[in-house]
Amino acid sequence: MSSVAQKRGFGATLWDWLTTVDHKKIGILYLLGGGFFFIVGGIEAMIIRLQLLTPNNDLVSAGIFNQMITMHGTTMIFLAAMPILIGFMNAIMPLQIGARDVAFPFLNSLGFWMFMFGGIFLNLSWFFGQVPDAGWTSYASLALVSEGHGVDFYAIGLQIAGGGTLMGGINFLVTIINMRAPGMTYMRMPLFTWTTFVASAMILFAFPPLTVGLFLLTFERMFGGNFFDHTMGGNTIIWEHIFWIFGHPEVYILILPAFGIFSEIFSIFSRKRLFGYSAMVFATVLIGFLGFMVWAHHMFTVGLGPTANAIFSVATMAIAIPTGVKIFNWLLTMWGGSIKITTPMLWALGFIPTFVMGGVTGVMLGTAPLDYQLHDTYFVVAHFHYVIVGGTVFGILAGLHLYWPKMFGTLLNEMLGKVTFWFFFIGFHLTFLIQHWLGFWGMPRRVFTYMDGQGWNSSNLISTVGALFMAIGITVLVYNIIVTSVKNVRVANDPWGDGRTLEWAIESPPLYYNFAQTPLVRGLDTVYIEKMEGNASGLTPAEPVQDIHMPNGSFIPFMMSLGLFIAGFGAMYRAEESWGLPVLIFGLLWTFIAMAMRSLKDDLGYYVKKDEILRDMKRKGGQK
Amino acid sequence: MSDIQVYKKSPAQFNLDQRRARKSMRGQVMMFSLMIFMTIMSFSMVMAYQADVAGFSKFLIIPSLLLFAAVQVGLQLYYFMHMSEEGHGVPQMFMYTGVVLSFAVVLTFVTIVWW
Ligand code: HEM
Ligand SMILES: [Cu+2]
Numbered sequence: 221m222s223s224v225a226q227k228r229g230f231g232a233t234l235w236d237w238l239t240t241v242d243h244k245k246i247g248i249l250y251l252l253g254g255g256f257f258f259i260v261g262g263i264e265a266m267i268i269r270l271q272l273l274t275p276n277n278d279l280v281s282a283g284i285f286n287q288m289i290t291m292h293g294t295t296m297i298f299l300a301a302m303p304i305l306i307g308f309m310n311a312i313m314p315l316q317i318g319a320r321d322v323a324f325p326f327l328n329s330l331g332f333w334m335f336m337f338g339g340i341f342l343n344l345s346w347f348f349g350q351v352p353d354a355g356w357t358s359y360a361s362l363a364l365v366s367e368g369h370g371v372d373f374y375a376i377g378l379q380i381a382g383g384g385t386l387m388g389g390i391n392f393l394v395t396i397i398n399m400r401a402p403g404m405t406y407m408r409m410p411l412f413t414w415t416t417f418v419a420s421a422m423i424l425f426a427f428p429p430l431t432v433g434l435f436l437l438t439f440e441r442m443f444g445g446n447f448f449d450h451t452m453g454g455n456t457i458i459w460e461h462i463f464w465i466f467g468h469p470e471v472y473i474l475i476l477p478a479f480g481i482f483s484e485i486f487s488i489f490s491r492k493r494l495f496g497y498s499a500m501v502f503a504t505v506l507i508g509f510l511g512f513m514v515w516a517h518h519m520f521t522v523g524l525g526p527t528a529n530a531i532f533s534v535a536t537m538a539i540a541i542p543t544g545v546k547i548f549n550w551l552l553t554m555w556g557g558s559i560k561i562t563t564p565m566l567w568a569l570g571f572i573p574t575f576v577m578g579g580v581t582g583v584m585l586g587t588a589p590l591d592y593q594l595h596d597t598y599f600v601v602a603h604f605h606y607v608i609v610g611g612t613v614f615g616i617l618a619g620l621h622l623y624w625p626k627m628f629g630t631l632l633n634e635m636l637g638k639v640t641f642w643f644f645f646i647g648f649h650l651t652f653l654i655q656h657w658l659g660f661w662g663m664p665r666r667v668f669t670y671m672d673g674q675g676w677n678s679s680n681l682i683s684t685v686g687a688l689f690m691a692i693g694i695t696v697l698v699y700n701i702i703v704t705s706v707k708n709v710r711v712a713n714d715p716w717g718d719g720r721t722l723e724w725a726i727e728s729p730p731l732y733y734n735f736a737q738t739p740l741v742r743g744l745d746t747v748y749i750e751k752m753e754g755n756a757s758g759l760t761p762a763e764p765v766q767d768i769h770m771p772n773g774s775f776i777p778f779m780m781s782l783g784l785f786i787a788g789f790g791a792m793y794r795a796e797e798s799w800g801l802p803v804l805i806f807g808l809l810w811t812f813i814a815m816a817m818r819s820l821k822d823d824l825g826y827y828v829k830k831d832e833i834l835r836d837m838k839r840k841g842g843q844k
Numbered sequence: 845m846s847d848i849q850v851y852k853k854s855p856a857q858f859n860l861d862q863r864r865a866r867k868s869m870r871g872q873v874m875m876f877s878l879m880i881f882m883t884i885m886s887f888s889m890v891m892a893y894q895a896d897v898a899g900f901s902k903f904l905i906i907p908s909l910l911l912f913a914a915v916q917v918g919l920q921l922y923y924f925m926h927m928s929e930e931g932h933g934v935p936q937m938f939m940y941t942g943v944v945l946s947f948a949v950v951l952t953f954v955t956i957v958w959w
Pocket of ligand 2: 467468471514515517518
């Protein structure tokens, strides 16, 4: 159990990763899983862009194109962006609040494996040749008539993955509420912890509606229910409401953690306290709350009536206010700071204008009469890529460079990082800026090709070239990661030199018990305060060195998720194959047995002995 | 285990605890009877409606049932699950947020989907 590097075989290492409940390792697993799906979704995006390169192109058929856009959207949102953010939350948030792990380590592992199995389930659809093709929104009127098992893969895969996300959210909430180090009051929490908190609360409230919606869809498609079919007394609009009651909060679940990462970056690399900390916290909470009050802005053209449209229109525009507060606070954080342009800072600087543009087009779309013009055109595609890519993906890439040393103990090459940034940044604006005009000129979204002579050719060409630039940027990033890992130059606690929060006062990567002694927090940016007062370690212990209680690893989460994965196939083939029902029952039984094993066998964890901790402390020659 | 505690209590404290326990017991019994009473009321209203007793229309019964249900949830939470005691601030905040959000959803559905 020692952290001293032991030589271990491949099998033992694999087993360690399959059974780990350590939040840092689970964070890395999320990063790997999410990174894999990000590449998959990226390849799908490239195929979409190549198909639209020229008019009347026939690189892919109309059917495959629909599958591509559906899987691209679904993969990017549920399997790439969110898991990567959850990975950062896992790896960093407990360190920021001075905790040794999350509140429920077992649940944390279960959440990861459910996400992974759900994601694999969804993507196996490619190998079955029956791929979801009703859009990532899967509107019922399309989803119900989609042939084959495509939409079934969507409904069941997202159900499993969504369960994992919900567990993650609850886990983070309990962790932040209960496991803050002494002195870490709510108003001393770093902004990334705050945004994790609010995003987790939004997961808690937004995912149950998705679960319900997916169950209704599952039952309608696979078990003969009639919730959305109007010929049987159902109502197809209800799916749209349920989906967007989940869906709009979801976009804020994606953006808030990115806001948190940027807040950390602006303050670290401007070497200044974050400007307007309490206003930032308030804005975050307000955005989280208002995010639930605006879902019908996705449905203006459904015909909800002028009153409903007006109410949701005004509510939508109101969110621009707290968002604006944030933008100004970031600008004022930089104002007068001694700014260091590192790769993370470069992403943060690129984020501000990009995200503001996405926000402005959001307010334009929120104007109901204008939305009638722009709805379902490329303008919408441009808008949400400006917020999702310019906000969330920029945030992920910034966070990747910022936290890489903390997660892996090496520093990504700064030169290559900047090359990645410029390729991606220029490529991004090349791709999506022109799409605003394509929208104005009437090009509808989700069309697999277009006719010559409508004036759309050169714009689409530019757009595809931009996408190639982004692909080059990501390739450089992958190269950077490989080179950095091979060179394996280890870095110290705070490789950026200006870390202000607790995670920068411990090793990179931290020992498996994080803090030898739980730290005492004396204010916002506690490590900065300690250092200013001459305490070079940045930490003041709040307890004597003593035995530390740690959880045991477990293989049960993997088994529980595997059961659900098997049951998913049973449910899908129940109606047409005789083995369907038995497999469904078998899979559920498998899961229940795994659950019973967890409940019946007490697992009380183990203690890290005081001697070992003292030895570790001596080895790094720190305090004592 | 609890016997060990009793030894440490001074008589005054013992009395105080007993008085408190009695008071909370009284509250719980009262609320329990109230809840049973409301349940009986609900059942009899529905029975009366089915037996076509004059005056028991749908428009009286459905709102009263909903009202009783809401009161019962509140009593359950505050008297039996000790929500009013210390250390329940965060759960309360989350529950009320959930209530507000679901209210907005139900209101929207009632006004623009099901109307
Ligand atoms: C902050 C992060 C945001 C993300 C990640 C995001 C994401 C999205 C996505 C994915 C869509 C496409 C929906 C579809 O498939 O039809 C969309 C549409 C829309 N967004 Fe955003 N959005 C964000 C912010 C905003 C803001 C700040 C506003 C307004 C102030 C806004 C207003 C809208 C509107 C009105 C639509 C509907 C357009 C239509 O359906 O015609 N969004 N957004
Ligand atoms: Cu929205």
